[in-house]
Amino acid sequence: MMIAGHKVEKGEKITIEIPIARLPTNTDIGLVAHVYRSLHDGPTLLAIGGVHGDEVNGIEIVKRAEKQGMFKNLKIGNVIAVPLLNVFGFINYSREFPGGKDVNRSFPGTKNGSLASRVAYTLTKEILPHVDIALDFHTGGDKIYNYPQARVYSKDPESVRLAEEFAMPHLIKGGLIRRSLRRTAHDMGIPMVVFEGGESQRIDEFSIQEGLKGLKRVLIARGMINGNVEKQESLIINDNAWIRAARSGMFTCTKVAGDTIKKGEVIGSITGPYGNFSYKVKARKDGILFGHNNQPVINKGDALFHVGYE
Numbered sequence: 001m002m003i004a005g006h007k008v009e010k011g012e013k014i015t016i017e018i019p020i021a022r023l024p025t026n027t028d029i030g031l032v033a034h035v036y037r038s039l040h041d042g043p044t045l046l047a048i049g050g051v052h053g054d055e056v057n058g059i060e061i062v063k064r065a066e067k068q069g070m071f072k073n074l075k076i077g078n079v080i081a082v083p084l085l086n087v088f089g090f091i092n093y094s095r096e097f098p099g100g101k102d103v104n105r106s107f108p109g110t111k112n113g114s115l116a117s118r119v120a121y122t123l124t125k126e127i128l129p130h131v132d133i134a135l136d137f138h139t140g141g142d143k144i145y146n147y148p149q150a151r152v153y154s155k156d157p158e159s160v161r162l163a164e165e166f167a168m169p170h171l172i173k174g175g176l177i178r179r180s181l182r183r184t185a186h187d188m189g190i191p192m193v194v195f196e197g198g199e200s201q202r203i204d205e206f207s208i209q210e211g212l213k214g215l216k217r218v219l220i221a222r223g224m225i226n227g228n229v230e231k232q233e234s235l236i237i238n239d240n241a242w243i244r245a246a247r248s249g250m251f252t253c254t255k256v257a258g259d260t261i262k263k264g265e266v267i268g269s270i271t272g273p274y275g276n277f278s279y280k281v282k283a284r285k286d287g288i289l290f291g292h293n294n295q296p297v298i299n300k301g302d303a304l305f306h307v308g309y310e
C-alpha cells in the first residue's frame with residue numbers, strides 16, 4: 001500500500017503526515033493519518049474525525065479507539081485513522097476554515113483552492129482511493145445536541161448495510177449534501193456513514209461510548225477484529241423536520257433528544273425575560289426527537305427541536 005509516497009507494509013503501523021499549506025504565521029498545516037495494516041488482505045476502513053474543527057466528540061472517538069488499541073490486532077484488512085481533519089478549526093474552536101469555509105462543503109476540493117478546498121483535495125486524492133468503507137465522526141452543532149445517530153444515504157444499499165452494522169440508537173436516512181465528503185465518497189463508490197452525537201465544544205461521554213461501540217461493531221461485522229458488543233436495534237427515521245421558535249424569548253426544553261413525543265404534547269416553553277409572557281411549544285405530530293437546542297435565548301424562527309418520523 002502506497003499512501004502519499006509512503007510505503008506501508010503488511011503488519012505495519014505508521015503515521016503519515018501529508019503537508020498541505022502554511023498558515024500566515026508560516027506554521028505548517030497538514031493531514032495526519034495513522035495507518036494500521038494487518039498481515040492479511042481485507043477491507044480498508046477509514047475512521048475520520050474533526051471534519052468540523054469544533055466537533056470534539058468525533059475527534060475523541062477516533063483518538064480513543066486508537067488509544068484503546070482497537071486497531072492493533074487486525075485479523076484482516078487495514079484501518080486508516082484520521083482523528084482530526086480540520087486543524088485550523090480545532091485551534092480556533094470553530095467549525096470552519098479561514099473565511100468561514102466549510103471543508104464539508106468543499107469536496108472533492110482543488111489543488112490550488114482555499115485552505116479548506118486543499119484539505120478536501122488531499123483527503124480525496126491521497127486517502128480515499130485506498131478506502132473500502134468509511135465512518136465520518138461528527139458531533140452536533142453549536143448548542144444543538146444530537147442524540148447518537150447514524151446518517152446515511154437512503155438510496156445506497158451498501159451504506160445502509162454499514163449503518164446497520166454500526167447500529168446507533170437512531171438511524172437517519174436521507175439524501176446527499178452537495179460537495180460534502182459523503183457525496184464524494186459516494187461518487188467514488190465508498191459506502192460511508194456519518195455519526196453525529198452531542199454538541200460541539202462539549203464532551204459527551206454517552207455519545208463517545210455509542211460511537212466507540214458502533215465502530216467496534218463494524219470491525220467485528222467485517223471480520224477485522226474478534227470480540228462482541230451488545231446488540232442494538234436502531235430506530236429508523238425516514239423523514240424529519242425542525243420545530244422552530246414561533247416567537248423570541250427564553251427557551252427551556254421539557255423533552256430532549258432521545259425522547260418520543262405525542263401530537264399536542266408540550267415539549268418546551270418560550271418565556272419573556274421579564275415574566276411578561278409564556279408560550280408553550282407543542283408537538284405537531286407523533287415523532288422522535290433526535291436533536292434539541294440548548295441555547296437559552298432564542299429568536300423567532302430559530303431551530304428548537306429536530307423531529308424524526310418513521
Ligand SMILES: [Zn+2]
Nearest residue numbers: 052055138139
Ligand atoms: Zn459536523
